[in-house]
Amino acid sequence: MNSLFEIIAFLLIGSLTLGAAVAAVGLRDTVHCGLSLAVVFVGVAGLYLLLDAEFIGFIQLLVYVGAVAVLVMFVILITRPEDGVIQQPDRRRQKLPGALIAAGIFLVTYGAIMQSPSLRRDVPEPAALSIRAVGEALVSGHLLPLMAIGVLLTTALIGAALFAMEGEDGK
Amino acid sequence: MIGLPLFLILSTMLFSLGLFAVLTRRSAILLLIGVELMLAAANLNFIAFWRFGPNPAAMTGALFVLFSIAVAAAEAAVGLSLILVIYRHLRSTNPKEVNSLHG
Amino acid sequence: MKQPLILPGLGILKGMAVTARNMIGSYYGRKRLHTISYPEERLALPENSRNFPFLVYDGDDPEGGLRCTACRMCEKECPPQVIYIKPERDENGKLTKHPTVFDIDLNACMSCQICVEVCPFESIKMDSAFEYAAYEHFESLVLHKSDLAKSNTYYHGIKPTEATAVDANLEAERQRKAEAAAKKEAALKAKQAAAAANAAAKETPPTSDTDASD
Amino acid sequence: MLPTETHPQTQRNRPALNFAARRPWSTLALLIAAVLVVGAGVLFLLNLKAPGLLTGAVVAAMGDPGQAPLILKAGLLHYLETAWSCAPWMLELTSIFIVIGTLLSVFGVIFALTSLVERKMLARIQNRFGPNRAGPWGLFQPLADAIKMLTKEDIVPTGADKVLHLLAPITMLVPALLVLAILPYGPGMVPVELGVGILFFFALGATTEVGVFMAGWGSNNKYSLLGAMRSIAQMISYEIPLFLAALAVVMLSGSLSPDAIVSAQDGYVFSFVPHWFVFTPWGFAGFLLFFTAALAESNRSPFDLPEGESELVAGHMTEYSGFKYAVFFMAEYIGLFAICGFAVTLFLGGWHAPLPWLEWIPGYLWFFIKLYALVLLAIWVRGTVPRMRGDHLMGFAWKFMIPMGFAVILAAAVWHYAGGGVPGWLASAVIVLMPYLALGRVVAIQYPASRRVYRFSES
Numbered sequence A: 001m002n003s004l005f006e007i008i009a010f011l012l013i014g015s016l017t018l019g020a021a022v023a024a025v026g027l028r029d030t031v032h033c034g035l036s037l038a039v040v041f042v043g044v045a046g047l048y049l050l051l052d053a054e055f056i057g058f059i060q061l062l063v064y065v066g067a068v069a070v071l072v073m074f075v076i077l078i079t080r081p082e083d084g085v086i087q088q089p090d091r092r093r094q095k096l097p098g099a100l101i102a103a104g105i106f107l108v109t110y111g112a113i114m115q116s117p118s119l120r121r122d123v124p125e126p127a128a129l130s131i132r133a134v135g136e137a138l139v140s141g142h143l144l145p146l147m148a149i150g151v152l153l154t155t156a157l158i159g160a161a162l163f164a165m166e167g168e169d170g171k
Numbered sequence B: 001m002i003g004l005p006l007f008l009i010l011s012t013m014l015f016s017l018g019l020f021a022v023l024t025r026r027s028a029i030l031l032l033i034g035v036e037l038m039l040a041a042a043n044l045n046f047i048a049f050w051r052f053g054p055n056p057a058a059m060t061g062a063l064f065v066l067f068s069i070a071v072a073a074a075e076a077a078v079g080l081s082l083i084l085v086i087y088r089h090l091r092s093t094n095p096k097e098v099n100s101l102h103g
Numbered sequence C: 001m002k003q004p005l006i007l008p009g010l011g012i013l014k015g016m017a018v019t020a021r022n023m024i025g026s027y028y029g030r031k032r033l034h035t036i037s038y039p040e041e042r043l044a045l046p047e048n049s050r051n052f053p054f055l056v057y058d059g060d061d062p063e064g065g066l067r068c069t070a071c072r073m074c075e076k077e078c079p080p081q082v083i084y085i086k087p088e089r090d091e092n093g094k095l096t097k098h099p100t101v102f103d104i105d106l107n108a109c110m111s112c113q114i115c116v117e118v119c120p121f122e123s124i125k126m127d128s129a130f131e132y133a134a135y136e137h138f139e140s141l142v143l144h145k146s147d148l149a150k151s152n153t154y155y156h157g158i159k160p161t162e163a164t165a166v167d168a169n170l171e172a173e174r175q176r177k178a179e180a181a182a183k184k185e186a187a188l189k190a191k192q193a194a195a196a197a198n199a200a201a202k203e204t205p206p207t208s209d210t211d212a213s214d
Numbered sequence D: 001m002l003p004t005e006t007h008p009q010t011q012r013n014r015p016a017l018n019f020a021a022r023r024p025w026s027t028l029a030l031l032i033a034a035v036l037v038v039g040a041g042v043l044f045l046l047n048l049k050a051p052g053l054l055t056g057a058v059v060a061a062m063g064d065p066g067q068a069p070l071i072l073k074a075g076l077l078h079y080l081e082t083a084w085s086c087a088p089w090m091l092e093l094t095s096i097f098i099v100i101g102t103l104l105s106v107f108g109v110i111f112a113l114t115s116l117v118e119r120k121m122l123a124r125i126q127n128r129f130g131p132n133r134a135g136p137w138g139l140f141q142p143l144a145d146a147i148k149m150l151t152k153e154d155i156v157p158t159g160a161d162k163v164l165h166l167l168a169p170i171t172m173l174v175p176a177l178l179v180l181a182i183l184p185y186g187p188g189m190v191p192v193e194l195g196v197g198i199l200f201f202f203a204l205g206a207t208t209e210v211g212v213f214m215a216g217w218g219s220n221n222k223y224s225l226l227g228a229m230r231s232i233a234q235m236i237s238y239e240i241p242l243f244l245a246a247l248a249v250v251m252l253s254g255s256l257s258p259d260a261i262v263s264a265q266d267g268y269v270f271s272f273v274p275h276w277f278v279f280t281p282w283g284f285a286g287f288l289l290f291f292t293a294a295l296a297e298s299n300r301s302p303f304d305l306p307e308g309e310s311e312l313v314a315g316h317m318t319e320y321s322g323f324k325y326a327v328f329f330m331a332e333y334i335g336l337f338a339i340c341g342f343a344v345t346l347f348l349g350g351w352h353a354p355l356p357w358l359e360w361i362p363g364y365l366w367f368f369i370k371l372y373a374l375v376l377l378a379i380w381v382r383g384t385v386p387r388m389r390g391d392h393l394m395g396f397a398w399k400f401m402i403p404m405g406f407a408v409i410l411a412a413a414v415w416h417y418a419g420g421g422v423p424g425w426l427a428s429a430v431i432v433l434m435p436y437l438a439l440g441r442v443v444a445i446q447y448p449a450s451r452r453v454y455r456f457s458e459s
Helices: A006-027 A030-050 A054-079 A090-113 A131-139 A143-164 B004-024 B028-052 B059-091 C010-027 C073-077 C114-116 C152-158 C161-211 D008-013 D026-050 D053-063 D065-084 D088-125 D139-153 D162-182 D197-218 D222-253 D260-266 D281-297 D323-347 D363-384 D388-416 D421-444
Strands: C054-056 C083-089 C095-105 C122-128 C149-150
Touching: A006 A030, A006 B004, A006 B028, A030 A054, A030 B028, A030 C095, A030 D197, A054 B028, A054 C010, A054 D197, A054 D222, A054 D421, A090 B004, A131 A143, A143 B059, A143 C152, B004 B028, B004 D139, C010 D088, C010 D363, C054 C095, C054 C114, C073 C083, C073 C114, C095 D162, C114 C122, C149 C152, C152 C161, C152 D026, C161 D222, C161 D323, D026 D065, D053 D065, D053 D197, D065 D088, D088 D139, D088 D323, D139 D323, D162 D197, D162 D323, D197 D222, D197 D260, D197 D323, D222 D260, D222 D281, D222 D323, D222 D388, D260 D323, D281 D323, D281 D363, D323 D363, D388 D421
Parallel strands: C054 C149
Antiparallel strands: C054 C122, C083 C095
8 A cells, every 4th residue: 555655764764763762772972872862853753754643743853853852962961971981891791681671571562563453454544634633622622731731841941940050049 | 564563563662772771771861861762662652553543533642642742841851950960969970879868 | 210212123223224324335436445456456555664675776777876885784783684795805805885695584574674774875775565475485585686676766656755865865975975075185185285385395495595695 | 556566576476367357247148158058959959859848838938937937847747758758756756856956956046146145245334345356246256165165175173073073064954955845935836735834944943953063062172062052052042932923923824834824915905015914013023023033043143152253263163164164054044045935934925926016027036036135134134233142142032032922922813803903903013012112121221232341441
């Protein structure tokens, strides 16, 4: 059903995201980790576009790549974590349990995905996510969460500023 | 054929990578990067189910992702400033050393 | 006290009006634009601008008319020691008042004009030419006597008042020397005349003695 | 003039002037003639294959200048289909490449032109000539700059992060170029029909910050890192007024797609004042807000603190030379064009003609005329207003621009619900003016723009 373009696009963006995610986790230089996190966000935004959720894709691009990635970079610069540099001999052994747990979870979910019957159904035609519909839903059906998010964001903003503030009042 | 299973597998891979990062990395920021990866994987799942799910017009999945992006952004801001304060206090960001409860 | 009404954007607007006037104005009338396109048009250099020294020669023969007498005062006085003079010697080794070699190394010359001040013969002056770009240091930036020698008319061209003053006092010097020479000559002649007169007087007195004794 | 007996040396150094320098005008004429001849030749050759098709398209395009580009493209595709019988997917690809080709060439030419016009205009403001050596009135100066930039050695500082150093210019240029794809250049001439055009623009505007960070961090130099930090802080804090101004317009025109916004500004009031948003009180304030924030977003004019020549040399671009610096240079200009194009789409009525009887001029020409008017305004502001100090810069954004943004949104709402009549006008004008004066006073008192007093020199 999908045209050739879509398949190529999915493979390309999927591999980009996974590659960047592996880099974000594995690289030694923390600044490179931060940047590959930004690339992961761009990749995920691309995946949203593939799933016809344009609006969400651009919001993700705007919020994550624009702000969160830069924020992570700032903090990496300020605190200069020398995480991967000191290479104790037992580093390899210490990583093993983490890797095992992560692989275990992956295999379990993979198994679940493969057997679940609901995935056999055919692919419904793409329902374009129209902005007007999202807007109306936000304001009418989901007004409370919208307001709650507003309050949460302002408190988070002020809280974060107070925490990080130098000088005499912010301890 | 790009169906739901492929997207789910992709997001589970992302999720397990995030988990691996959280479990093994020893610096607080890389911990946070792992959490961000897991969040991105979760959002990807939501949108995948919204797209291939029975009733796309309801848009619950998409709206939920909108809210989750906002919350994740706020959480990232607060988390990072926490790390900053801890770093300024303890001069190191290794989560193991953040164990003294006084002060 | 009542604060004057502050219109935040007004200052910027006034500034933009000024720049607009400048910009439009620059297309009408050349006097507003104070830059010239250099190699084609040149600004006349002010009179006391100085760059590197040059040797002045009178008349039109750069070799013969050279004022420089190779007294090597400037060579001694030059702080960065950039002047090198080799005086000419005639066949039996006697110094003639003429330099065979007169080099100035422009790389180190700092245009301090001390050589001009110490030169007793007004022969070295500061030039205002500045186009000395070159590819090598020593082959082309060490000026030899032939490059340095420039005519007195050129000197009048770049520094009229100073040149006329120099000519005036050279003239006065020459006159004074001429008078001194004339006076010396007159004194010499007078001495010779006196000597001749004495000699003549000596021969005539013996004859007058003999007259008296007979 | 001075009887300058120039030194024998200087004669030798002056190279013989080449033909272009001796006869600039005839070189220009020759170049244009050559281009025309080659074009006609190619057209003729292609025409042999399927007679009458291409020339027919060109004639049709001449007939209706308003839709000329679309007709030409359709003609070319039709020609390719019939004469060379290409596969449908290939046709689709060629049509995309045609659009990309025209966009890049048009903006490339404008970029070259602006780099010359900027230097000449700034020069004329400062009472001097500006580049007039390379070609007539300095027209070949961009060519000379390009050659210089490309032939200069591309130095990567030691200890620098090679990967980041290379990626930074790319992550700056790509978003700037992508944004050009959604601007409505003419009626029906939108390269990419996006329902969320405005959001796409802001999303890509946000990604340039990552590029700036890479440049700052990649060049292993304290000053460039400092410059990068300053420019990121500035870009983030000036993005919010940009949002608010655009939000007011989106709210009024009811959709995020640039095409709908441009069509919302159609029509004329009293038969000569167009319906552009800039002629409404909140629209004018919104436009000023948007334009100032746009200048700050592209690090230009009074807000070019991050690359202040005096203290940070070239900010995050210090360690770049040669081709990478040319890419940065181009990214900055294309970014300026994109954001000016957006200001035109949002406030100045996209491709609509300002006066009804001027509508015979094709739409896309109006779009580029207005865009270039804004670029000239940006250059004019750059020639006049001195650079802002760091804290003033931030203070201005948070204390003046963002409150004004909220006022603009409120004024837009009032204007909309008051039906746009005279009372609506007055109400929204008051809602915009009151905070303007109040905030102006607050900012003026807090940062007094008085003459600078030197503690020691002036007793």
